[in-house]
Amino acid sequence: MEVPARILATEAAVSLVERLQHQHGPVMFHQSGGCCDGSAPMCYPAGEFLVGTQDILLGRIGDDVPVWIGAAQFDYWRHTQVTIDAVPGRGAGFSLEGPEGLRFIVRSRVFTDDEVDALEAAGEPERGAA
Structure with a gap:
């Protein structure tokens, strides 16, 4: 079985990312745990949010456009495929989409047993730098 992607994006999210890249240059996402905006995927100019060894690359x-997640949050989501979407609303204060009238959200689904087996056979995802 082919290894499934851990991260996907809807057409709306891709369109918004492209608009943000046109305005700000390269971007990246970080998904952390928490309540309120802390559970939203945050979009930053590439390199503005420093990733470290406690961050895991979910995919691109x-x-x-890399999408990072905190290691503690990854432990909860390791069996979940995450889809970034963009919907009308006010974005998080530090995320680039804030003034756009749209906000990024995550949607998810649990991987099948076969997908989990394929992911485990592929090994652990990349960690950030120290």
Whole structure:
């Protein structure tokens, strides 16, 4: 079985990411745990949010937009495929989409047993730098 992607993005999210890249240059996401905006995927200019060894690369939107998650949150979500979507509303204060009238959210589904087996066979995802 092919290894499933841990991260996906809807057309609405990809469109918003492209708009933000046009305005701000390369971007990246970080998904942390918490309540309120702390559970929303946060979009930053690439390099503005420093990832460390406690961050795990879930995957990339397209070829060039990394999506990181805190290791503690990954432990909860390791069996879940995450889809980033963009919906009308006010974004988080520090996330780039704030003034756009849209906000990023996550949708998720639990991997099947076969998908979990394929992910485990592929090994652990990449960790951030120290």
